[in-house]
Amino acid sequence: MLYWLIKLLLAEPVLKSVYRPWVRGLENVPDSGPAILASNHPSYVDPVFLPVVLRRRITFIAKSELFTGSGLKGRLAARFFHGIGQLPVDRSGGRAGAALESGARLLAEGELFGIYPEGTRSPDGRLYRGRTGVARLALETKVPVIPVAMIGTDSVLPVGGKLPRIRRVGVVIGQPLDFSRYEGMEDDRFILRSVTDEVMYEIMKLSGQEYVDVYASTVRGGGRSHGARKDPPPGAPGGRSAPAA
Known part of the structure; x- marks a missing residue:
């Protein structure tokens, strides 16, 4: 109930009027039944905008620290994150x-x-190597993976930004990917890597982002950036622009 109250009474009307998000491929999300939506992650605001354009509830996993703040601010933040469909998970102590x-x-x-x-989150607006968790989840649950590209959210809240800017954002949703041909192979690391790379390739095609074959956490942790840029490019990733209003 809280999800729909925040979505319909707060998030959706405010975000739609201010940011005018556009969406393509909404028909690729089934009206019912399970599916994994695998998205790029150019900005911290991504999990706020994707639910706005969907007709169904979607749940993301969020680090538990976002829900444990103190005082009124902490309680309001916890309610908001719950309300937009984020589920707290303690990933410390080997509980990834x-x-x-x-x-x-x-x-x-x-x-x-x-x-x-x-x-x-991407440290520089580019698309980085995918972790194989998405493949393992897809093969174990036998559900389709739907690739998603968030467009322009890194212009709303760029790396290092504190306050969101008013920029138009978009969502491109690809066709569901069926990996039933790999049934029973969820413990084969080569299959997991192949499935993950296929998902990332589809996301890359949708977003137009430059692909970097290293983990984003390596760059964020101070590893080699491979020429990473400090500021996001103008407009959408890959030079794509939002459609006319």
Whole structure:
């Protein structure tokens, strides 16, 4: 109930009037039944904008620290994150698999589950190598993976930004990917990598982003940036622009 109250009474009318988000491929999201929506992650505001354009509820996994703030601000933040469909998971102490376990439970209930295969926000607007969790989840649950591209959200809240800017954003949703041909192979690391790379390739085609075959966490952690740019490019990733109003 809280999800729909925030979506319909707060997030949707405000975000639609201010940011005028556009969407392509909405018909690729089924009206019912489970599916994994695998998205690029150029900005922290991505999980705010995607639910706005969908007709169904979608749940993302979020780090538990976002829900444990103190005082009134912390309580309001926790309610907001719950309200936009984010589920707290403690990923410390080797519990990284907790996110996939939660995702599997949601999918078993026929829900939509959102995941960022890159594992973290892009440090420079480019698309980075995907973690194989999305492949393992897809093969274990036998549900389709729908690639998603967030367009222009890194212009709303760029890396290092504190306050969101008013920029038009968009969402491009691709056709569902069926990996039933790999049934029973969820423990084969070569299959997991192949499935993950296929998902990332589809996201790359939708977003127009430059692909970098290293993990984003390596760059964020101070590794080699491979010429990463400091500021996001003008307009959408890959030079794509939003359609006319």
